[in-house]
Amino acid sequence: MPYSAPVLDTAATTDGFLLVLSLVVPIAGVLLAFVAGGRRGERIAFATMPLGFAIAIAILFALRRTGGPLVYLLGGWAPPLGVALRADGLSAVMMMTTAAVICAVGVYAYADFRTPAGQTRAPSAFWMLLLAVWSALNTVFLGGDLFTLYVALELLTFAAVPLVCLDGRAETLQAALRYLLFALFGSALYLVGTALLYGAYGTLDMVLLSHRIRVEPATLVAAALMTVGLLAKTALFPLHLWLPPAHAGAPAAASAVLSALVVKGSFFIVVRLWFDVMPGLVIRGGAQLLAVLGAAAIVFGSVIALRQQRLKLLIAYSTLAQIGYLFLMFPLAFGGGAPPLQSGALTGGLVQTISHATAKAAMFMAAGSIYAALGHDRITRLNGVGRALPMSVLAFGLSGVALIGLPPSGVYLAKSLLLQAAAETEQWWWTVVIQAGAFFTSGYVVLVLVQALAPADEPVTLRVPVSRVGETTALALAICSLLLGLFPWGAYLSVPAGSPSPSDMLSLKAALSMLWPIVGGGVLAVLLGRWGDRLARIHFGTVLIAIVGPARHAALALGRTIEGIDSTLRQWPAAALAVLVLAILFGAALLT
Amino acid sequence: MSTATVFGLCAAAVVGLGLYGLIASPQPLRKVLAFNLLGGGAFLFFGVVARRGAAAGFGGDPIPQALVITGIVVAFSATALAIALLLRLFEVAGSATLSTDASGSADTDPTGA
Numbered sequence A: 001m002p003y004s005a006p007v008l009d010t011a012a013t014t015d016g017f018l019l020v021l022s023l024v025v026p027i028a029g030v031l032l033a034f035v036a037g038g039r040r041g042e043r044i045a046f047a048t049m050p051l052g053f054a055i056a057i058a059i060l061f062a063l064r065r066t067g068g069p070l071v072y073l074l075g076g077w078a079p080p081l082g083v084a085l086r087a088d089g090l091s092a093v094m095m096m097t098t099a100a101v102i103c104a105v106g107v108y109a110y111a112d113f114r115t116p117a118g119q120t121r122a123p124s125a126f127w128m129l130l131l132a133v134w135s136a137l138n139t140v141f142l143g144g145d146l147f148t149l150y151v152a153l154e155l156l157t158f159a160a161v162p163l164v165c166l167d168g169r170a171e172t173l174q175a176a177l178r179y180l181l182f183a184l185f186g187s188a189l190y191l192v193g194t195a196l197l198y199g200a201y202g203t204l205d206m207v208l209l210s211h212r213i214r215v216e217p218a219t220l221v222a223a224a225l226m227t228v229g230l231l232a233k234t235a236l237f238p239l240h241l242w243l244p245p246a247h248a249g250a251p252a253a254a255s256a257v258l259s260a261l262v263v264k265g266s267f268f269i270v271v272r273l274w275f276d277v278m279p280g281l282v283i284r285g286g287a288q289l290l291a292v293l294g295a296a297a298i299v300f301g302s303v304i305a306l307r308q309q310r311l312k313l314l315i316a317y318s319t320l321a322q323i324g325y326l327f328l329m330f331p332l333a334f335g336g337g338a339p340p341l342q343s344g345a346l347t348g349g350l351v352q353t354i355s356h357a358t359a360k361a362a363m364f365m366a367a368g369s370i371y372a373a374l375g376h377d378r379i380t381r382l383n384g385v386g387r388a389l390p391m392s393v394l395a396f397g398l399s400g401v402a403l404i405g406l407p408p409s410g411v412y413l414a415k416s417l418l419l420q421a422a423a424e425t426e427q428w429w430w431t432v433v434i435q436a437g438a439f440f441t442s443g444y445v446v447l448v449l450v451q452a453l454a455p456a457d458e459p460v461t462l463r464v465p466v467s468r469v470g471e472t473t474a475l476a477l478a479i480c481s482l483l484l485g486l487f488p489w490g491a492y493l494s495v496p497a498g499s500p501s502p503s504d505m506l507s508l509k510a511a512l513s514m515l516w517p518i519v520g521g522g523v524l525a526v527l528l529g530r531w532g533d534r535l536a537r538i539h540f541g542t543v544l545i546a547i548v549g550p551a552r553h554a555a556l557a558l559g560r561t562i563e564g565i566d567s568t569l570r571q572w573p574a575a576a577l578a579v580l581v582l583a584i585l586f587g588a589a590l591l592t
Numbered sequence B: 001m002s003t004a005t006v007f008g009l010c011a012a013a014v015v016g017l018g019l020y021g022l023i024a025s026p027q028p029l030r031k032v033l034a035f036n037l038l039g040g041g042a043f044l045f046f047g048v049v050a051r052r053g054a055a056a057g058f059g060g061d062p063i064p065q066a067l068v069i070t071g072i073v074v075a076f077s078a079t080a081l082a083i084a085l086l087l088r089l090f091e092v093a094g095s096a097t098l099s100t101d102a103s104g105s106a107d108t109d110p111t112g113a
Helices: A014-036 A040-066 A089-113 A121-142 A146-164 A170-201 A206-212 A217-234 A243-249 A252-277 A284-306 A311-326 A329-335 A344-374 A390-404 A410-424 A428-453 A468-482 A508-512 A515-528 A541-569 A572-591 B003-024 B028-052 B062-093
Strands: A070-073 A084-087
Touching (some): A014 A040, A014 A070, A014 A084, A014 A121, A040 A070, A040 A089, A040 A121, A084 A121, A089 A121, A089 A252, A121 A146, A121 A252, A146 A170, A146 A217, A146 A252, A146 B062, A170 A243, A170 A572, A170 B062, A206 A252, A217 A572, A243 A252, A252 A311, A252 A329, A252 A344, A284 A311, A284 A329, A284 A515, A284 A572, A311 A344, A311 A428, A344 A390, A344 A410, A344 A468, A390 A410, A390 A428, A390 A468, A390 A515, A410 A428, A515 A541, A541 A572, A572 B003, B003 B028, B028 B062
Antiparallel strands (some): A070 A084
């Protein structure tokens, strides 16, 4: 494969100090909040957020102006002796997303986690952890060295795990412990992989490694171990045992951060590893395997999401399915003759990542508002909530259609890029999966919206008044996700010719392309969803039941089977064995 | 067989034991210990790598040692966090187990319709 490795940086660029600032500012916030304690935590967080946001924007502009990556060499030592921080287009857009989502979550959480007068520890801990997650993610995006990435990944886990159990209930503590132990398992495998790579090549700097790396047993074992370790942390099916209880049990603001950003950290390192460190290796088999797991995640995650009784669990399983979607880009990027790093598929995958981050954060925030107001989030009892909390339901609906791919949403652009890459590399089977993914997504969105918009049996009484600011923030993030297709991606990522232009995306034809997924999703929702007695009560409901009765019967049986398989796979021994089996499979697949 | 090879094989054995413990033992505390074993194997492996990378006049390559020290700090914090969670879980729930599935699969409607 013709591949021109990036040049080695020997000096820091002039804007390199921005990279250091982006790490130091949130960490300084954490330390200050720790020292100041109590009520000052949130003030420090609110002072830090605009600063961090401004730094992310400054990095975006600096990158656009200079055209090349921003580099900072710690202590002035060049790799292999020193450690470099690098920001390329991928890092810059991910950092911007992180900044936007963290700031939105901060504003949303102000109502929930405002430190009360008789102070408890959870609120001030929340603000420290939020800033810690931010700093850790920035390190993940900027680290130029595989060991720095290991430390960043661990920092991210240590900040994310306590977010799960902020309320201190037994089941969330258990979810947090499961998450921590499984994540540690994954990172230990990653560490063994880095040891192997250092032993073989004498460096862990990504640019140097990409020059030196060759196909040999040590490299393959290292690549397999590191990939699988990272997949365990990303919760790609079948390594997802920790995700549903952790993401569904956490407070809404924490769930938004965990689902939107934290799983993307380890995903980003998979991207770095495959695209930056070892694009020269022949890894077609491995790329196909990654996407097969992704496709399985879409099917399992979506079907189980449709069968959930609680809205937050539905969204958590939707995250599982959407994580699967992210991995579809690998065979498309590695299948063509072009260098993978410059492929449209990589751009598609990243745009999908960013769109999911914004949309999923909005979804969790909206669900959090609904939960707080109703005191429950049972899907079959959501009727009437559309009238009581129109803004939250609108935010949920808009982020839902953004995820399905209504133009000009980022998902629409991502899907077009992935489909284009699938056509160019002649892998029609991935075209099918990409299209079917949208059907599944629309299935659970339609299910929730139909239930939420159904008229109430009795007037809905709100348990607590809902924070208007929080609802507006969720709505703003949802709209942001819906407009992401219009962002000038070409300045940061490579957008191939023939991808949809903004005017294409705003055309009627593009909007009509939404029709099929929504109809298909409706069918899936009717067949697989839990409806209680609601199905019989909608217009033509009895006719509908008569028509689809036998099919629904079969679909429900299938749904129960899939749930059964899922609950087996979520047992610890099964999931831990799956890690080993996958490591062996990846080793074998990388050989082919 | 050189010393480095012997230590390399030991590292592999320790990693294997850690993996076995992580997969097979149901108690969370044992899982934490198994993770430490697994990490110990990885650190030993870094030591072997350092020894093999020795240049003229040096006993070993210093960089892996720096990595090991960082790794130990990380593993120590991870262990501390896990133990803190474990103690807290024991305090709140009266037992510390991961086996019960708290993800809300309690099904009020067995047909799932």
